[in-house]
Amino acid sequence: MVVLRLRSISPGGVSTVPLFSMIHIVYMSRAVRPLSDQDLQLLLDQCRQDNAQRNVTGVLFYSHGNIAQLIEGEPAILEPLFDKISRDGRHSHVVKLVDKPIATRSFSDWSMAFHPLEPAGFEALEGFLLPGNLPASPSTLTIADAMMVDLVRLAVFGPDAVPTEPAEPVHA
């Protein structure tokens, strides 16, 4: 199925763009019970394996029961996948923030960030990042989408994980 939403808001004016073959979905939710290091590692493995076969990529944030995830891929795969995710008994209060066509992938390798109880074992884990070491949002995202990822990260990890930049002077 192809999403026939052709009007995309792009800088400089409303323009018509070719059919997008990919979409991304961002949602936030609450874990039903706190996830242990083992749960999280399992989840990461599961995400990486399942989604590698279906060419789904993205990023998952977890902290103190707060979950946020961005998934990107073909709509025919992503939409049923999100249905499945939203029915998963391990979390509740699933709120979909965005579901829209994208021009290109921004998270070509699955990654995940959370505060492990035992950080030692996790630092070497592939695709894992400590919240404090998260890189800035990829530049392939539009500024509005990058801001959404930043806000989601802020909501999951709290203000400490947000890169602190000196406030710019107000535009004259």
Place this chain on the structure above:
Amino acid sequence: MPAGVATLQGPELRYGFVNDAMRAVIGDAAQEGRSVAESPGLIPADLLEVMQQVYESGRPFVAKAYRIPTPAATGSGAAIRYFDVALEPVREGGGPVSGLLLFAVDVTEQEETRQRAHELAIETRRLDTRLRVLTETVPQITFTMDAAGKLEYVSPQWYYFTGQPPTADLNAIWPLLIHPDDRLRVLYQSDAARAAGTGWSFEYRMRRHDGQYRWLLSRALPELHAPDQPVFWHGALTEVHDQRELAEALRRGEAELRFLADSIPELIWTATSEGFIDYYNQFTGEYTGLTRDELGPTGWINLLEPTEQAGAARRWVQSIASGEPYEGLFRMRRHDGRYRWHIIRARQLADTRGPRWFGACTDVDDQHRLREVLQTQYDELARTNRDLDTFVYTASHDLKQPLLNLRGLFDELRRTARFEDPQEAEIQDMVDGALAQLDTTLQELAATVQEQRGLSAPTEPLDLRSVAEEVLLGLRAQVQEANATVELNFEAAPTLTYGRANLRSILHNLLSNALKFADPERPAAVQVYSRLDEGGRPILSVADNGLGMVLLENQATVFQPFARQHPHIGGAGVGMYLVQRIITSRGGRLEVASTVGQGTTFTIHWLEE
């Protein structure tokens, strides 16, 4: 199990025939010929007594469910068994009683079943009482309704609430107490639920004892007797009047606020504590031409002028993180693609419902443009004013020499010429006076301007960088307008001994020219650098990549007053003339090199030989 039978003979009641079943009951004590009194076996004492009495009276007796403790087969304590025991006197040939017939039928199971049923009945009564106490203690009205909609039971609370007498006909009165506006709906919904065999939950108003209608929540569930249809519905009525009134007031308040927000010709929005926009007012849709879904939770960023998006997004994330108010001046795209200046403001409201953000985008485009125009005009006037000041000064200065010459020539003329007419002497005096007056006027003029412009100030060692930065600060609007980068390099000769106001005036004119004549095709780049020549004398250059100009053989024309290289660009045309006058009056020299389409470089030799 077959019935136990035994014959007991004679007044001593000696065992006669005892069948196996009876032997199992009494035990091995039942030996033929022994009296029951000697060998009662398991026969309890009271039965022995009754046997005796039956024998004596000759009246048969039947004991139902008579309790006989028997030793358990395994010896694990006595077991209670129950028997129907019949005692029948035996008469031989119509004579006196000669013995007894004893029958014993084991009814233990029946008796135990009966006893269990009895205990259950007691328990049921207890539960029933408890349920009744509970249903009559809770504040809700509880009821039971049958499949036809007839009320079987209603708890006393109903009578307290409605004020109806206990004799009231429930089924007739109940519908009448429902608010007329709700009555049909309630009857229909309850009827439909009963027909479908489901429970219900709906709210309606019922008249209280004081005549006031109060909102009640009616909930009921069917009691199912599988596989039959449900036969009863049990339910409760809860008064939800106050909650409902409150919710209604909230809804009304919210609706009014929303109407207000939608009526304001400004972009109004609210955001969640995470910073996602969850409401845009109607005007936002009208201004942007986009629906709520198209805008999305962060889509407002897309409306900003592209170069402003990243900064605006960063600041919003910081505001969400810190809770500090958000404020900024941005260009926002209208539905027709035009950008208009807006002040975007948002503040966080933190109350019991958790933090939320309320924001507004105010169109200040007209004010902004007006201010820009006024600023440009103000700058222009200020510059012109300054130029004119300096012009007056230099002009008065330059006129001094011709005046001096004129006076010399006139003196010479008076000395050598002959004037016969006495009237001519008078003219001479008048010319003298006019010349003196001209001289005074020029001096006063120069003094006035000098004082104003600080041209008479003594020279002092000046830090070129600090003066240049001061001048650039005054020109920041032009620098921004030309999107210019200005590079200052004074390392080779950082200081200069000169009049402060003069240096400022020179730098101001050269820099503003470099910005004014910038090539619109490319961002302006201006370099200002100082150095020392072979003789150790200071030199300063201002090089731009602007439009450039055609230089005539005689460079001096560039520096003539009112000589304008680019008539389409505003200016009085005295700037360069003044610069040159200041430099020469201080004993220096100004050079210019230029290529059309590439740029112009002015070089000041502060001190000539």
